Amino acid sequence: MRDQLRVLRHGLVVQWLLFRGFHTWKTWTFGWLSRLLIQACFYALIGRMLGSQEQVDYLLIGNLVAIMAIDATVVVLLAVGERQSGTLALMVAAPATHLTVYLGKGLVHLGSGVAASTIAFLTLPPLFGVALPWPWAGLVPLMIFVVGVSCYCYGTCVAAFVLGFPSARWVALNLGYLVLMTFTGVNVPTSFWPEWVRGAISVLPMTHGLAAIRSFVDGGPVSVVAGELALELAVGAGWITVAALGFGRMVTRGRRDGTIEFAS
Amino acid sequence: MGVRVREVGRTYRKGRRKNEEVVALDGLSLDVPSNEVHGLLGPNGAGKTTLCKILSTVLLPTSGTAEVFGLDVVARADDVRRQIGIVFGGERGLYWKLTARQTLRYWAALYKIPDARAKGRVDELLERLGLAEKADDLVETYSRGMKQRLHLARGLIGDPRLILLDEPTTGMDPVAAHDFRGLIGELRAEGRTILITTHDMDEAESVCDRVTLIDKGRVLATETPRGLAEMSGLQQWVEAETSVDVDGLPGVVGTERRDGVLRVRVVDAAAARVVIDFLLDRGVRSVRAVPPRLEDVYLDLVGRRGMGV
Ligand SMILES: Nc1ncnc2c1ncn2[C@@H]1O[C@H](COP(=O)(O)OP(=O)(O)O)[C@@H](O)[C@H]1O
Numbered sequence A: 001m002r003d004q005l006r007v008l009r010h011g012l013v014v015q016w017l018l019f020r021g022f023h024t025w026k027t028w029t030f031g032w033l034s035r036l037l038i039q040a041c042f043y044a045l046i047g048r049m050l051g052s053q054e055q056v057d058y059l060l061i062g063n064l065v066a067i068m069a070i071d072a073t074v075v076v077l078l079a080v081g082e083r084q085s086g087t088l089a090l091m092v093a094a095p096a097t098h099l100t101v102y103l104g105k106g107l108v109h110l111g112s113g114v115a116a117s118t119i120a121f122l123t124l125p126p127l128f129g130v131a132l133p134w135p136w137a138g139l140v141p142l143m144i145f146v147v148g149v150s151c152y153c154y155g156t157c158v159a160a161f162v163l164g165f166p167s168a169r170w171v172a173l174n175l176g177y178l179v180l181m182t183f184t185g186v187n188v189p190t191s192f193w194p195e196w197v198r199g200a201i202s203v204l205p206m207t208h209g210l211a212a213i214r215s216f217v218d219g220g221p222v223s224v225v226a227g228e229l230a231l232e233l234a235v236g237a238g239w240i241t242v243a244a245l246g247f248g249r250m251v252t253r254g255r256r257d258g259t260i261e262f263a264s
Numbered sequence B: 001m002g003v004r005v006r007e008v009g010r011t012y013r014k015g016r017r018k019n020e021e022v023v024a025l026d027g028l029s030l031d032v033p034s035n036e037v038h039g040l041l042g043p044n045g046a047g048k049t050t051l052c053k054i055l056s057t058v059l060l061p062t063s064g065t066a067e068v069f070g071l072d073v074v075a076r077a078d079d080v081r082r083q084i085g086i087v088f089g090g091e092r093g094l095y096w097k098l099t100a101r102q103t104l105r106y107w108a109a110l111y112k113i114p115d116a117r118a119k120g121r122v123d124e125l126l127e128r129l130g131l132a133e134k135a136d137d138l139v140e141t142y143s144r145g146m147k148q149r150l151h152l153a154r155g156l157i158g159d160p161r162l163i164l165l166d167e168p169t170t171g172m173d174p175v176a177a178h179d180f181r182g183l184i185g186e187l188r189a190e191g192r193t194i195l196i197t198t199h200d201m202d203e204a205e206s207v208c209d210r211v212t213l214i215d216k217g218r219v220l221a222t223e224t225p226r227g228l229a230e231m232s233g234l235q236q237w238v239e240a241e242t243s244v245d246v247d248g249l250p251g252v253v254g255t256e257r258r259d260g261v262l263r264v265r266v267v268d269a270a271a272a273r274v275v276i277d278f279l280l281d282r283g284v285r286s287v288r289a290v291p292p293r294l295e296d297v298y299l300d301l302v303g304r305r306g307m308g309v
């Protein structure tokens, strides 16, 4: 266990250093964050064009939280990055569990997502006249964090798939993200979808967490909010279990097919 | 036994529909006793990297078995991973936006070394591989030789009993390559077992206790470099700076001239003696007998096999 935590921590540190080598706070703010904020604004403006504040509220809250999903699915690219830098074989041959290394590295993106989503939550609602129940609204970033965790578990699961099928990375990344945007109640209420689709939707990350946040902002009962959040965490636990199995399988597949290359 | 490989086969599927089969290893067997420095020599595509990958658990054999210190590389992969260090040549396998120190600390964690011990071990390796001064510079600013040394340090981080070196000196300058040979000697003195693949026959001859020549996934021979030369039945050479003609002498198989140097190929040491005496009698200085070099043996074995097919 202590070994695992150390691996997690060092994975986080290294990814943070690599992230820092890639982003300065300026490029993160103006290149990455602003793009995410603009996307959320875009949807809120659609709400405004539709002419009702209710629509604006719905779309803005949904897209604020969805910002989290973008970062959480970026972990998919970590799997490919490891191949590109020629370190995958070294990682597989090291005694540490591969999944732990990935989880540690992904934490940087989870952090980036929570930060972006929280900044959006603090800055955009006033611009669009979305009323929030302050000071209690201060709890929303915590809920966003819960959503982030389960999205990140889901992203790690997609990453496991990409580890085995590297050429599918962009499709997997976009599909992974679009599935969340489409079905989990970001822009369209989940009740829009037929019953049988809803069954599948309830095991997607963000569905329950977003429902919890919407309910909380609307002053819904605490029991509903807490229940939905618990479900969100349960969904995350499910995805991480699948991810763990998937990582094992994909590494075995790579060892069998001979796709884990030495760097030469 | 450090490494025990029995009848290992490995095929790859290739081509657009994965229907072409490439045989990389064809029933290869090999024993490397503990604490031996063993060279794996062979032309490109011989299967050297494939064997290294199997021993390092990143590739499964299609048939046969391989063990590292008695541990099966498939069934006990987790235990094997604790025993081995991997080093390969080239520039990849490093994160360019990290420093050497950060790189080594990271891999120390992946080798489950507690932080307190890792710190000391990293300092020691940085020192040992001459990276201490640049330890806090980004890898991307390193010369090729420094990257190579960082690869080596990384391979040693887990204190491995078996070190797999896949063409570790590609792109190293002569000084670095010389230091590298010294390092191999030290590692052996520490009791480690080393399997090294290389193209460089001089390197193999100078660092390896024994070498295995492989071609097309099969072992051609395993011997000490010296023994291989003797066993090969290859003729010796006599070299001299002269224009004297020795073609008619007994035991002379052939001659060649390059840059004013006469190279005479003779059947054995006695014949070499005859040629040397003959030349000395004619006042030629700088005459010497040259035993067959590993390179000659290699060319002979691989070349001969090539022609036979
Ligand atoms: N991943 C792979 N897919 C298909 N063929 C491969 C793969 N890796 C190696 N080979 C083939 O297997 C043979 C042995 O390769 P390798 O072990 O890399 O040889 P060496 O390291 O001695 O040059 C070569 O014919 C090579 O083309």
Ligand SMILES: [Mg+2]
Residues within 6 Å of the ligand: A264, B048, B049, B050, B166
């Ligand atoms: Mg090779």
